[in-house]
Amino acid sequence: MKENIINRLFKNLFNKKVKENAGNESEEVFSDTDYLHLTEIYFKNKWIRHKANYTGFEVLWSDFTDSKEKAIIKKLISSFRYLTNEEADELCLKSLKKMILQWKLNPLDTLFVATKMGPSPDGSNNFMGYIKDILHEINEAWSERNLFTSIEESKHFLISNPTKRSRRIRKIVLMDDFVGTGKTADERMKHFKEDLADREVKIYFFALAGMELGFKLLKKNNREFISCIELKKGTELSYPIWEREKVLKKITNMESILSEKIKKRELKDHSLGWGKSEALYTWTRFNIPNNVYPIFWWRKYKDNGNRKTMFNRMQ
DSSP, X not given: OHHHHHHHHTGXXXXXXXXXXXXXXXXXXXXHHHXXXXXXXXXXXXXXXXXXXXXXXXXXXXXXOOHHHHHHHHHHHHTOEEEOHHXXXXXXXXXXXXXXXXXXXXXXXXXXXXXXXXXXXXXXXXXXXXXXXXXXXXXXXXXXXXXXSSHHHXXXXXXXXXXXXXXXXXXXXXXXXXXXXXXXXXXXXXXXHHHTTTSOOEEEEXXXXXXHHHHHHHHHTTOEEEEEEEEOOHHHHHSOHHHHHHHHHHHHHHGGGBOSEETTEEHHHHTTSGGGOOBOEEETTSOOOTTBOGGGXXXXXXXXXXXXXXXXXXX
């Protein structure tokens, strides 16, 4: 009875087609076992049923024929953190209120700075745009004058072209949407502090989400930070300690279906996610962090054929 209800509920999701290459469709009939696993996954993970994800998920499922590989996908999916904009709103509001009180932040002496460096936009820009209205909701005195979309822009304001207003700045909150290994956040905090060594300025860090391992590095180096979400590695979330080494080898073998290189990016550098981060996280349809296992977002097969991925990432 229960299986029949589930099958009817998800009948429309299964058109039994997967896209093997861009623009080409081929019939793919799932086995009865596949069908039961997939309906269970859809039932327990509502976010996959969003149109942006489920086609790529079915392709991911069809990429592997071994039952142990499919069991790994099922386990990892069950531990995935898919953050909606509504959840991000609530988390950011709570964290921003906390940091304003804890760090005694004031619109007259504080800047929020995206960690972006170089000409291309990145996740820190998305995050900066996202918190703008939330800050204003907390206190109307917060304005765009307190927000800088890149480190270069803020340094120009503070160092290259100092003004009466810029000399009043005593606190800088560097911010990014995701912290992986923690090295980027740590280095940018360090260099910012060095560049302002002749001034009495405190450097803080704010993240929407990040890996526990990355935050350990920040703690080790006595960096002051707040993150809305702190994540453990995927295998740590999904498997007991005595199974993890075997599972990691299996996931690495699963990556062998992927192209070894896309433009200048090499798969070996992203094996198990950048820095072996093993992240299972995305923020709606924004660019997924490269710290996530590449089987979820790497866009080319080993033969360089195009691959429909479960998540978006520019490559």
